Amino acid sequence: MLDKGVNVYILGIWDGHDSGAALLEDGRILFAANEERYTKRKLEVAFPRNSIIAALSASGISPRDIDAVAFSTTEFTKTLSRVFPWQKESYYLFRRRKMSRPRLESLRHYAKYSMTGVGVLPLCRGISEAAVRKELRHMGFEKFRLYAIEHHTAHAATAAFTSGFRKALVITLDGLGDGLSGTVSTFSKGRLRRHYTIPAKDSIGIFYEQVTNIVGMRELEDEGKVMAMADYSYPFSFGENRLKDFFTLDGLRIKARYGPLKQYDLLSRIAWSMPREQFSYMAQQLLERMLTKFVDSAIKEFGIGAVAFAGGVMSNVKANMKARNLGGLKDMYIFPHMGDGGLALGSALYANYMLNGTSAYPFEGAYLGNEYSTARVKDALKGTKGIKYEEDSDAPRHAADLITHGEYVFWFNGRMEYGPRALGNRSILAASGSDDVKDRLNLYVKKREWYQPFAPSMLKEDAPRLLHSVKTYDRFMTTAYRVREEQSQIMKSVVHIDMTARPQMLENENRDYRRLLQGIRKKTGYGVVLNTSFNIHGMPIVLSPEDALYTMKKTKTRHMFLNGYYVENKEAA
Ligand SMILES: [Fe+2]
Known part of the structure; x- marks a missing residue:
């Protein structure tokens, strides 16, 4: 039986595919992020040390302040990977094609698919708990209660409670x-x-x-x-x-x-x-x-x-x-982080539900990750050669101007998004109706497969004019809508071959991004923009100002808006 009582800080962790951490305080989600952003390995599988450190430091607390830790999944194979972490590392490298096909691949294939039916065994649960406890002790966690949350329970908690x-x-x-x-x-x-x-x-x-x-x-x-x-x-x-x-x-x-x-x-x-x-x-x-x-x-x-x-x-x-x-x-x-990357938050949410009965959270946007001070941004700018920069108090309008003149811009602002989608804080933005800019984006930055469409962000109130059958609104780019035939020009670079698009419908959860979309609407009649995640092909979305500047230099991109600064790359292509 669980100990009931008020728990102030609850940490959720997930140490499998797309590992990460999330932190709750008194029924509020304080922070959530995934390990890939810190290690720069897409869909990282390692124990989420960096995410835990980021969660604690963003909230100004130490491991000693944590009352409860919740983690997910104690099945046989997951437990095995906790005891022998090299095993998940080698599967990670193999799955991502970072190593050649191992000689025993057919054995691994056999083992993987013949063990699918093995569920939770009490012994595995105990071993998993001990392994997670050991990792946390290494990080300075001393007194905390540990809860193992069943895999689908954690998924369900994210969907229901947010x-x-x-x-x-x-x-x-x-x-x-x-x-x-x-x-x-x-x-x-x-x-x-x-x-x-x-x-x-x-x-x-x-x-x-x-x-x-x-x-x-x-x-x-x-x-x-x-x-x-x-x-x-x-x-x-x-x-x-x-x-x-x-x-x-x-x-x-x-x-x-x-x-x-x-x-x-x-x-x-x-x-x-x-x-x-x-x-x-x-x-x-x-x-x-x-x-x-x-x-x-x-x-x-x-x-x-x-x-x-x-x-x-x-x-x-x-x-x-x-x-x-x-x-x-x-x-x-x-839930916008619907895959296993969302299990850290799901575990924390369910633990809080068991312990304190909390089952509803405000979840306006998914802006739950790191943010950076002006001083940090300034330092990063000063340390980068080959750029010009200036403070820009009207960045959304200026970005909208550049976009409507056919440029693509890097847009880095405020807290990082939780989940696979950039929702206007770590985004690359371009006109939604231009094949030319889409091709340039693909050629220099994204290098996506030719058949993969880009997605749009749009003002929520403009969605019914651009899309068919908008009976439910989606703020997180999690479902497709059919584009209205008469809007095929304005949606040219964000529509798939079957005339669908996967939009973010923006209300008031992101003031600057909303202003940017309003700026575009003033010029074109529609508040819609191509929005793709701010990363180079094969890399996770950028985390910090330094990552953003590195990406700008690497891709020879001319324009970036970085937390209230306009940055121009003098070496732009
Ligand atoms: Fe899952």
């Missing part, structure tokens, strides 16, 4: 965690209750991960590329889909027809005989069908039309768009 809904269905879907690949819960009167689970062996997330791997991309990272590529296939009906029988759905019971090993084998054989885009199309079509039917069944069963989602599968913006358009769905929220 949604703003008073009553909602809470659905989690991912590859796997603690022996499960999905859950259905209800959230009502401040209580989160689980009703259904999907075992890991029936995981639609593992299916999609395998497809990603088979088409030659990186699993757990390039699933969005598979989704984008699918639209380059010629369309065909579900009846002709050779993957259609891989899953069945009866109410809320999803069943995979084959075990993960056999499934991989069969998928590889089918993929062998067709172009990659066609195979991707089949997988995407199956996922969309399963997800919409599943959500529809859940809405009907519980009679609740507001749905909150989390879990890696929900990052598929095309599949969740289909779910959003279901007749019974009245409102939808997808």
Whole structure:
């Protein structure tokens, strides 16, 4: 039984894929960030020391002030990686194609997919707790209570407690965690209750991960590329889909027809005989069908039309768009850091729910990471050669001017975003209606695959003029919308081949960014801009002013707005 009582500071940590830390104080989220930003290794897997240090120092506290620490996932394989950390490091390097294919790869493949069904064993939980405790002791943590939060419970907590809904269905879907690949819960009167689970062996997330791997991309990272590529296939009906029988759905019971090993084998054989885009199309079509039917069944069963989602599968913006358009769905929220990178916050939120009963948090924006003082910015500027800079009290207007004149700008302002998306504080911005600037961005900075679209940020009030069927508003770029045909010019650089876009709809959560969008609207009639994350290809989003300046020099970019300074690169291309 848990000790009840008021806990002031609760630290959440996640030490797996996309590790990170989050800090709560008295029912407020003080800080949340992921380790990749500090180590500069995308989707870092190492124990989140840097994120923990950043969380504590941003809040002016020390390890001694922490009352409780919560972490997630104690399944067998995760426990093994805690005891033998070199194991997860070597999988990380292999998965990211940073090392050649190991000789024992087929053994690893066999081990990975034959252990999917192993859930939480009491022994593993104890070993995991001891391993996490040891890491924390090394960092100076002495007296704290430690809580292990079940994987999907942590996902569900992020969705439910930050949604703003008073009553909602809470659905989690991912590859796997603690022996499960999905859950259905209800959230009502401040209580989160689980009703259904999907075992890991029936995981639609593992299916999609395998497809990603088979088409030659990186699993757990390039699933969005598979989704984008699918639209380059010629369309065909579900009846002709050779993957259609891989899953069945009866109410809320999803069943995979084959075990993960056999499934991989069969998928590889089918993929062998067709172009990659066609195979991707089949997988995407199956996922969309399963997800919409599943959500529809859940809405009907519980009679609740507001749905909150989390879990890696929900990052598929095309599949969740289909779910959003279901007749019974009245409102939808997808936690912006829906993948395992959000588990640090989820663990902390659930611990606070258990200990103090807190189940609702203000979550206006995802601006929960580091911020930098003017003195620090000045020092970084002084230490950089080949640039000119000046204070700029009207940066949003000046940035809007440059963008509407065909330039792209680096925009670094305030606190770093939590999650995979740049939401106007670590962003690269350009005109939404220009192919030319999109090509320049791709050539010099982003080097994205040609079929991957950029996404727009837009003023919330302009969204219905630019997009079809805006019945729910999305502040976090988590779902796709169909672009109105008559707006295809103004949306030229941010629309996918199928005429959808994945927008951020901005209200009042970011004053400077809003002013920038208003500046663009004055010139073009629409408050919309191309917004892509501030990073070089293959690198995480920038953290600090120094990172921003380094990226500017490296990409020979001319214009940057850096926390109230305008910076010009004298060596710009
Ligand atoms: Fe997960």
